[in-house]
Amino acid sequence: MNRRKFCLSSVAAAISGAAAGLVCPPAAGQTAALPPAGSTPNVRLYKFVYDPRHSAGRAFGIAAEHARSTAGIVAVGGDITALWSRDLRPQWTAGGGAIAGMTTARTLFCLEQLAKDHWMRVVIRAEHAISEGHEIAHRLTASEPMIARLRSTLAAEDWPSKMPAALATCQGADGTPRVTRVVGSTCDHRWAMTHEELVSFVIT
Amino acid sequence: MRLPVGVSSTDFASAVAEFGQAVGKHWVFTRDEDVDLYRDAFSPFLHEAEELVASAAVAPASTEEVQQIVRIANRYKVPLYPISTGKNLGYGGSAPAYSGSVVVDLKRMNRVIEVDEPNAFALVEPGVSYFDLYHHIQERKLKVWIDCPDPGWGSVIGNALDRGGGYTTANYRNHFDSHCGMEVVLPNGELLRTGMGAIPNAKTWQQYKSGCGPWIDGIFSQSNFGIVTKMGFWLMPEPEAYLRGTVSLSRYSDLAPMVETLNYLENARITSGFPDIASPLNGYPAIGQLQLWNETGPPNQTQEHLKLLSTAKLGYSPELEAYGMKSGIPYWQLWLSFHGPAEVIEAQWQAAQRHFAKLEGAKFHVIDRVKLPIDPAKADAYHEPELGVPSLRAFSIGARSPWNPTPSKGHMWFSPIVPRTGEAIIEANRVFSEAARELDMPLFRSFSMPACFWERCFIFILATPVTEDPATNKRYREGFKKLIAIGGQHGWGEYRTAPVFQKSVMEVYSFNDRVLQRFHETLKDAIDPNGIMSPGRYAIWPKHLREKHS
Numbered sequence: 048m049n050r051r052k053f054c055l056s057s058v059a060a061a062i063s064g065a066a067a068g069l070v071c072p073p074a075a076g077q078t079a080a081l082p083p084a085g086s087t088p089n090v091r092l093y094k095f096v097y098d099p100r101h102s103a104g105r106a107f108g109i110a111a112e113h114a115r116s117t118a119g120i121v122a123v124g125g126d127i128t129a130l131w132s133r134d135l136r137p138q139w140t141a142g143g144g145a146i147a148g149m150t151t152a153r154t155l156f157c158l159e160q161l162a163k164d165h166w167m168r169v170v171i172r173a174e175h176a177i178s179e180g181h182e183i184a185h186r187l188t189a190s191e192p193m194i195a196r197l198r199s200t201l202a203a204e205d206w207p208s209k210m211p212a213a214l215a216t217c218q219g220a221d222g223t224p225r226v227t228r229v230v231g232s233t234c235d236h237r238w239a240m241t242h243e244e245l246v247s248f249v250i251t
Numbered sequence: 252m253r254l255p256v257g258v259s260s261t262d263f264a265s266a267v268a269e270f271g272q273a274v275g276k277h278w279v280f281t282r283d284e285d286v287d288l289y290r291d292a293f294s295p296f297l298h299e300a301e302e303l304v305a306s307a308a309v310a311p312a313s314t315e316e317v318q319q320i321v322r323i324a325n326r327y328k329v330p331l332y333p334i335s336t337g338k339n340l341g342y343g344g345s346a347p348a349y350s351g352s353v354v355v356d357l358k359r360m361n362r363v364i365e366v367d368e369p370n371a372f373a374l375v376e377p378g379v380s381y382f383d384l385y386h387h388i389q390e391r392k393l394k395v396w397i398d399c400p401d402p403g404w405g406s407v408i409g410n411a412l413d414r415g416g417g418y419t420t421a422n423y424r425n426h427f428d429s430h431c432g433m434e435v436v437l438p439n440g441e442l443l444r445t446g447m448g449a450i451p452n453a454k455t456w457q458q459y460k461s462g463c464g465p466w467i468d469g470i471f472s473q474s475n476f477g478i479v480t481k482m483g484f485w486l487m488p489e490p491e492a493y494l495r496g497t498v499s500l501s502r503y504s505d506l507a508p509m510v511e512t513l514n515y516l517e518n519a520r521i522t523s524g525f526p527d528i529a530s531p532l533n534g535y536p537a538i539g540q541l542q543l544w545n546e547t548g549p550p551n552q553t554q555e556h557l558k559l560l561s562t563a564k565l566g567y568s569p570e571l572e573a574y575g576m577k578s579g580i581p582y583w584q585l586w587l588s589f590h591g592p593a594e595v596i597e598a599q600w601q602a603a604q605r606h607f608a609k610l611e612g613a614k615f616h617v618i619d620r621v622k623l624p625i626d627p628a629k630a631d632a633y634h635e636p637e638l639g640v641p642s643l644r645a646f647s648i649g650a651r652s653p654w655n656p657t658p659s660k661g662h663m664w665f666s667p668i669v670p671r672t673g674e675a676i677i678e679a680n681r682v683f684s685e686a687a688r689e690l691d692m693p694l695f696r697s698f699s700m701p702a703c704f705w706e707r708c709f710i711f712i713l714a715t716p717v718t719e720d721p722a723t724n725k726r727y728r729e730g731f732k733k734l735i736a737i738g739g740q741h742g743w744g745e746y747r748t749a750p751v752f753q754k755s756v757m758e759v760y761s762f763n764d765r766v767l768q769r770f771h772e773t774l775k776d777a778i779d780p781n782g783i784m785s786p787g788r789y790a791i792w793p794k795h796l797r798e799k800h801s
Contacts, residue, residue, distance in 0.1 A: 125644075126631070126646075127646070128635070128641075128642045129631070132627075136382055156292070161404060164404075
């Protein structure tokens with residue numbers, strides 16, 4: 048259990064309402080190059096978590112399953128008791144295990160509170176909300192380099208499928224300040240989020 | 252670095268450095284991004300300057316380290332705010348009662364020191380959660396149950412010290428009452444053990460509660476007289492079977508005799524499981540049914556039903572009652588549960604039915620007959636906490652759904668204790684629904700039912716939402732305080748509340764010119780002359796801050 052292994056606080060930015068700027072997505076058909084990862088190694092993910100009740104969550108889960116990753120994959124609906132009780136609690140008690148996922152905000156809230164008990168925290172948070180018209184506003188809280196990588200991911204039509212790979216590039220503590228930015232993207236009918244707002248995240 | 256009010260930056264830096272020497276500097280947190288983790292996620296001051304926040308945090312791993320922290324805090328007059336795991340959401344979370352306090356985070360003290368199966372007790376540290384204790388017991392195949400709140404993620408000690416409640420049988424549901432023996436670091440750093448624990452080499456610390464002489468355990472709950480570092484709890488021997496059944500009644504006037512009958516059966520220990528009162532006709536579910544209702548909405552609500560509900564007064568109209576009878580929807584439904592040998596609980600259920608059968612038209616239905624132990628993986632088929640299994644399912648209850656289209660960012664629990672009578676249920680509905688309407692607070696659907704965590708009383712729990720809008724939150728905070736005062740005018744007081752409302756709540760406890768408050772302050776001055784321990788918790792301020800905050 049290493050108290051200092053995290054990046055920077057999520058709660059600080061999320062609750063204090065850190066300045067949110069609008070970052071325009073690349074024009075249609077234009078793919079932004081991923082900024083090179085720094086020298087800090089990527090976080091080793093223990094598990095991908097997704098919510099199968101939502102089409103975007105299902106796409107995330109399928110993509111995670113096909114990703115060349117050693118991380119396990121678990122589906123959770125509204126209740127995370129089994130995930131916590133039989134998997135994350137023993138894993139985190141034994142010394143941690145970063146997780147990435149796409150779930151409802153409420154599920155993430157629960158995971159985040161539990162993570163705090165093990166000196167872990169949310170280091171990437173991407174809130175996906177339908178904005179006016181046919182757009183999705185992605186409110187990202189992460190380091191600037193990570194936001195740049197996510198921006199490119201979210202510009203893709205099938206962004207939920209690309210999120211597992213993008214989140215897997217999360218790096219460990221490098222002292223980079225975290226900021227909040229809002230990125231817009233066109234809302235593909237496949238990802239219609241009519242129920243609850245989804246959030247992508249990394250907890251480490 | 253944030254500073255506690257009245258502490259110089261030099262003194263604070265010295266205190267922080269000494270905290271680091273005591274616990275290891277990696278366990279002292281002063282950067283904003285670390286300290287912000289102790290903010291109350293459900294703070295009613297979201298986005299406002301008045302939010303209660305810590306200046307720093309320190310996480311000791313042992314009682315000795317806690318003692319050192321307390322002595323250092325005394326040296327530099329630094330206010331401390333101990334938390335167990337900080338899961339007291341809706342009642343303040345991990346944020347201090349006095350902004351600028353240093354949070355003493357006890358979750359590294361997470362040892363289950365002992366579980367004694369033959370005598371059915373446990374001794375734990377503050378960082379032990381209900382999940383931790385449950386798994387400790389399961390892994391060792393011990394035949395004892397915990398009693399846990401819902402959700403069960405919090406600290407066993409923390410919940411008891413905040414006087415939380417659970418869902419198994421009556422003698423375990425009151426978590427403070429089911430404790431037996433404490434170890435406390437006093438505000439001067441001395442170590443105290445209560446009850447039989449005051450005997451060196453005590454043999455019955457967790458078996459006899461009061462020891463000899465004044466029994467002081469109560470002053471360490473909802474207070475600021477010390478830091479509890481160990482606490483014993485009585486556990487429930489694993490029952491052989493579980494039975495849950497419902498009593499359904501069709502007339503509005505059945506409410507009072509239903510409660511009276513329940514009281515007799517519970518006080519006589521004929522039924523002892525968590526009684527759960529619903530009003531299906533009013534669209535109010537039993538607590539154990541909340542998730543299902545959230546997902547699917549209340550069953551059988553036709554347009555006619557909804558229209559009748561909208562015109563009913565205090566959950567009643569002759570037309571609504573007639574509709575319920577015609578449609579077979581009970582006005583009241585009491586969920587009773589029983590734990591014990593199968594033949595015993597069958598007999599108890601039979602006896603309960605015999606008593607309720609005196610009410611005309613009472614209908615009975617068995618929901619669950621379960622041979623115990625169950626496979627823990629199948630516990631989610633039931634309301635888990637009633638089977639001593641901790642759960643997190645409560646978090647799915649507040650999710651957005653057709654029944655709950657606008658979930659809030661959090662909530663503040665308004666929790667007055669009211670008498671255990673049918674009349675009190677109706678009176679509390681009348682008083683608080685009128686107040687909520689006047690204050691424009693979204694507290695009621697149509698009619699609310701109280702919770703039966705403890706014998707002899709109801710808790711009339713209402714969730715006041717926390718929103719993203721400071722102006723709305725301000726209005727709700729003011730409304731909340733008015734509700735507290737209105738409750739007090741009717742002789743009802745809160746059993747627990749968040750720091751922001753503790754002054755208002757304690758003002759209700761004002762018998763004989765606030766003698767209780769003055770007694771608390773007398774104790775505070777004697778026990779904690781420097782006022783370093785949780786200043787302001789439950790409105791108990793040390794002398795140097797009293798005038799400013801009174």
